[in-house]
Amino acid sequence: MAMRAAEWHRLPVSLTELCINTTLRCGQSFRWRKSTDDEWSCTLHGRILSFRQDTTHLHYRAIFPPQATLPTPPPSVAPSPAHSTSLDADDTLALIKHYFNLTPNLADLYKQWSASDPNFQKLAPNFAGVRILRQDAWEALIGFICSSNNNISRISGMVHNLCLHYGAFIGHLGSEPYHDFPTPQALAKDGVEAHLSKLGFGYRAKYIAKTAKMVEEKGIVWLEGLCNPESPGFGVDAKVGAAGDMLEDGREGYKRAHEELLALHGVGPKVADCVCLMGLGWSESVPVDTHVWKIAQRDYKFGKGKHKSLTAATYTAVANHFRKLWGKEAGWAHSVLFTADLKTFAGQLAAKIEVKSEEITVKIEEGKVVTVKKEEKEEITLKTEARIAEVVEEKKTTAKKATKKSVKRKANDAQVVVVKEEVVTRRSKRART
DNA sequence: ACTATGCCTTCTTA
DNA sequence: ATAAGAAGGCATA
Numbered sequence: 482m483a484m485r486a487a488e489w490h491r492l493p494v495s496l497t498e499l500c501i502n503t504t505l506r507c508g509q510s511f512r513w514r515k516s517t518d519d520e521w522s523c524t525l526h527g528r529i530l531s532f533r534q535d536t537t538h539l540h541y542r543a544i545f546p547p548q549a550t551l552p553t554p555p556p557s558v559a560p561s562p563a564h565s566t567s568l569d570a571d572d573t574l575a576l577i578k579h580y581f582n583l584t585p586n587l588a589d590l591y592k593q594w595s596a597s598d599p600n601f602q603k604l605a606p607n608f609a610g611v612r613i614l615r616q617d618a619w620e621a622l623i624g625f626i627c628s629s630n631n632n633i634s635r636i637s638g639m640v641h642n643l644c645l646h647y648g649a650f651i652g653h654l655g656s657e658p659y660h661d662f663p664t665p666q667a668l669a670k671d672g673v674e675a676h677l678s679k680l681g682f683g684y685r686a687k688y689i690a691k692t693a694k695m696v697e698e699k700g701i702v703w704l705e706g707l708c709n710p711e712s713p714g715f716g717v718d719a720k721v722g723a724a725g726d727m728l729e730d731g732r733e734g735y736k737r738a739h740e741e742l743l744a745l746h747g748v749g750p751k752v753a754d755c756v757c758l759m760g761l762g763w764s765e766s767v768p769v770d771t772h773v774w775k776i777a778q779r780d781y782k783f784g785k786g787k788h789k790s791l792t793a794a795t796y797t798a799v800a801n802h803f804r805k806l807w808g809k810e811a812g813w814a815h816s817v818l819f820t821a822d823l824k825t826f827a828g829q830l831a832a833k834i835e836v837k838s839e840e841i842t843v844k845i846e847e848g849k850v851v852t853v854k855k856e857e858k859e860e861i862t863l864k865t866e867a868r869i870a871e872v873v874e875e876k877k878t879t880a881k882k883a884t885k886k887s888v889k890r891k892a893n894d895a896q897v898v899v900v901k902e903e904v905v906t907r908r909s910k911r912a913r914t
Numbered sequence: 915a916c917t918a919t920g921c922c923t924t925c926t927t928a
Numbered sequence: 929a930t931a932a933g934a935a936g937g938c939a940t941a
Contacts, residue, residue: 629937629938630937630938631935631937634925636936682923683922684921684939747937749937751937769936771936772936794915
């Protein structure tokens with residue numbers, strides 16, 4: 482029962498191309514756990530993968546289960562009994578490159594999106610390295626069914642519970658047990674719905690049980706067959722083909738995948754788009770959730786006239802707008818803006834500062850600069866300490882000028898004082914058992 | 915075809 | 929303190 486040695490390897494990757502600290506917790510996957518000292522871990526394809534990242538490299542290691550608990554592969558593709566370490570290392574590297582979707586040049590894409598969209602250009606510099614993962618389609622499907630009307634920390638807890646109760650045990654990392662994501666068969670068994678309800682899944686218990694049965698019925702091949710042929714799943718035996726021409730509402734294959742997914746229980750347009758983008762390799766997919774809808778209203782002039790509320794027609798209009806603006810990888814760009822809007826990231830770097838004068842109050846909380854000038858109020862959302870410092874200086878200057886003008890005193894008399902300065906760090910709570 | 919409403923549960927905000 | 933609202937929506941009428 483000896484555990485295979487878990488040696489660290491490294492891969493040259495810049496933070497511009499991939500930032501795991503952002504990418505692994507921006508709501509794409511709900512399964513990554515951060516242990517002590519910045520090590521991110523998750524089970525993937527029957528092994529525990531762990532990552533650390535510095536400015537030049539991605540460091541990784543894989544821990545395999547003891548041979549006895551390895552899932553038995555079909556005899557035709559069974560590896561040689563030797564099952565050498567070097568073979569595993571090769572496999573793991575390929576898996577990592579696949580999972581992190583490392584082929585597209587993200588810096589080039591950011592430049593492209595910045596050139597075509599001033600709003601992206603403004604927000605993106607603080608959120609480099611947000612890359613769309615190539616997750617397993619089935620896992621993405623279940624994960625995003627859990628996401629409806631829900632928040633990231635609770636979703637993570639639910640997915641963790643799915644693995645714990647229905648996924649194969651892989652091994653321990655420290656004292657923490659790691660289980661694989663459950664198969665459709667495991668979630669299609671009788672009693673799953675009742676059990677999940679007891680575990681606090683709410684109305685999603687029924688969706689998961691039903692969808693698992695439907696996928697089992699249709700066959701996992703059906704689901705994997707919805708994949709972008711240019712980007713098949715890892716280890717999936719599929720022909721690589723052309724994905725077709727880009728249209729304003731996406732390629733034919735994307736539209737077909739989206740439509741077919743809608744047949745599943747608990748899968749509406751938004752969840753289907755998440756699965757298309759993150760589980761099936763359709764980069765033009767733009768999931769329009771409440772966040773994206775707010776962004777569309779705030780920064781892209783939606784929410785008026787024909788598109789007053791988020792109806793089915795509005796949903797398509799918003800997604801098409803972003804596809805036209807950002808192109809074939811619209812879903813990737815969308816993810817950057819989505820991440821920029823997440824509270825967990827806003828709070829992380831936000832300083833809490835109050836600047837007061839007789840006329841003007843500047844408050845900075847949770848990444849927002851609020852200037853209160855008598856009855857007027859102005860809000861600016863900021864993400865980095867550097868930008869916050871800049872804006873505070875700017876506001877102090879404004880405050881001095883305003884005070885001088887209205888009260889007719891010397892600029893120095895303006896009482897611009899930093900009352901409170903404190904870094905607020907918000908941490909999402911961990912999963913419960 | 916569109917539009918409202920209930921739904922499980924937890925956490926935040928007023 | 930206690931209530932209402934929001935949280936990566938969906939299914940149903």
